[in-house]
Amino acid sequence: MRKTTILTLTLSLLSSVQLWAKDYRVSDFGAVADGTTLNTRALQRAIDVIHEEGGGKLIFPLGRYVSGTLHLLSGVTLHLESGAVLLGSNNPYDYDREPGLNTAFLLARGQKNIGVTGEGLIDCRGRQTAYNLVDLIHRGLVDDRLGLDRPNESIRPMIFYFRECDGVTVEGISLKNSASWVQTYDQCKNLKIDRINVESNAYWNNDGLDIVDCENVTVTNSYFDASDDAICLKSHSGAHMCRNILIRDNVARSGASGIKFGTVSAGGFKDIRIINNKVYDTYRSAITIQAVDGAKVDNIFVDSLYAIHTGNVIYLRIGDRWSSGRQPSMSNITIQNVYAEVPAGKPDKGYDYEGPQHHMPRNISPCGIVGLSDHDITNVTLRNIKIIYPGGGNPFFAYRGLTPAELDSIPEARKSYPEFSQFRELPAWGFYIRHAKNITMDNVQLIAQKPDYRPAIVLDDVHGIKFDNVTYTEPGAEKKQQLFPYQSTEVTVNQ
Known part of the structure; x- marks a missing residue:
């Protein structure tokens, strides 16, 4: 025929x-x-x-x-x-x-x-x-x-x-x-x-929207205001995963995270595109990608994210909570064209159901790329990113130093509920990267509006990281060492 x-x-x-x-x-x-x-x-x-x-x-x-x-x-x-x-x-x-x-x-x-x-x-x-x-x-x-x-x-x-x-x-x-x-x-x-x-x-x-182990999904042109995660991808079954999903042209506000992978993350997430979204007045992260229950996370593309008044901007995390023998992994993540502002105060204050005030005392937390000692996060590209922090980290309020003993004392927290503040005080104000390989930061601007006792970026057990045109702005810190590598190799800095 x-x-x-x-x-x-x-x-x-x-x-x-x-x-x-x-x-x-x-x-x-x-x-x-x-x-x-x-x-x-x-x-x-x-x-x-x-x-x-x-x-x-x-x-x-x-x-x-x-x-x-x-x-x-x-x-x-x-x-x-x-x-x-x-x-x-x-x-x-x-x-x-x-x-x-x-x-x-x-x-x-x-x-x-x-x-x-x-x-x-x-x-x-x-x-x-x-x-x-x-x-x-x-x-x-x-x-x-x-x-x-x-x-x-x-x-x-x-x-x-x-x-x-x-x-x-x-x-x-x-x-x-x-x-x-x-x-x-x-x-x-x-x-x-x-x-x-x-x-x-x-x-x-x-939660405003939960997509669980689904395939071939588009979420477009929508508005979400929720007391828990606004747009949330989950994987409840080790035999399934979220695959081939487009999240585009949405606005989200949340008493938890704006766009989130997890917390339940058994099977995994693959071939996900998150393009041209806005997040505001959000208690936790604007974008968080998690593999804490044995999930495989691969080929995630985030482009054009505008985040205002969020407690955290980017948090990538591997954990080992309910893995049941499955081996978690996270690889091939690109996050680009991001503008974000982190406030000094609670970003969801005044809403009917606010996020819980816990993991205190601590100063404002940095973005995180945090794997486990036996499960690195690999192949992450951060490109064209500008984040404005309040700065003002005060060592007399909460303190985490840079000595080997102090850095080693940060717990692995393998089985903890995963969120950006789970380690309480962290030693950086911009990015904390631990247990990771093959990371690229290209054209990244980190701005602190007030002096902070911590450096902008701390690396711990990071192998193969490239900084191209990464700049730091902090009042009175012209001679401060803003990049602190610890137990890390193949660190390349190009300005």
Whole structure:
């Protein structure tokens, strides 16, 4: 058969699918848009019918629709018109849970070609739902250890939990006030997220977006404001990984990290592009890449990152927390065209749920590239980077010197929760690099606005590092040694 004939048949089939896909209105199934009536059965029946009829859109016109868990099925797209609001029930018993997994307002497992689109809003009113869940736990009706005075994340409803789905489109909508992580896509393929608005500071652990062991993903043109990590890639399974992912043209604000790989990092992350993103008012790192549970991290490209008012800018970390015998690795990382400003104070101060004030006392922490003594981070390029620090590191507040004994006393912290402040006081104000090989820093500007007792860069067990046009600006420090190598070899400096 000729190629043109095959193409014609393919286009014909696609056209037929589009003709078969119909639009249905929620009112046809008895849904009531009064902000009070519980519509779960009516809306689920609508989804079931559309699925049975071969697929289509379920249209939500202007109005407020209350519901518990809805199970999204293959071929079905929920479309919220402007002014349409889907409200999550405040009764924790109105939410289903995937067996052994998580609970959510929208659940899907093993479905194909599903979506949530439109200009409307999904508001799960998560703070009150979480408080109601706490009340049920106190009354002995729900079994939970209530660690840290909050229920386990898996029994607090997310907004979306989609697992093992193929062909997912989330476009245009707003998501607000989850009781837990906002949206989790777990082992999904062919996922498109575009032009969404996420505001979720209603409770703890409100990650704006979790992409777990997914392949072929685009996250573009979206806004995330979350009390936990804003955009988070995770790997829960040693047999899977996040692969072929584009994160582009987004804005993120977080009570934790802006763009993060991990913390759970079992399988790994490969072929990830993070381009033209902005991060602001973020408690932890603007970008952090972690392999602490046996993950393989390879071929990560970060370009054009603008970070204002973040507690840390770049943190790369290998650990050995839950590796179960897997050997972690991190290699082939390029981070370029970065402008960042680190404040002297707490960058997320005043938000409803601030990041915890811990690992104190310490002065402002530097960027970090920190492997383990038996697992180096390798082949990292940092290019065209400008970071403005507050400076002002005070040895009488917290101190870490440069003697062999003092540098050797910095713990490996193999099994610690990984974040930039985990070592408490560090001996550099700009970059601390330890257990690494083949590092390039090209056209990097490090600026301290006040004098700091520490040098800009400290190397420890680094072998093969090249500095091209790296400059340091610190008041009154013209003769200060800003680069301090310790137990390191093949250090090349070109100005």
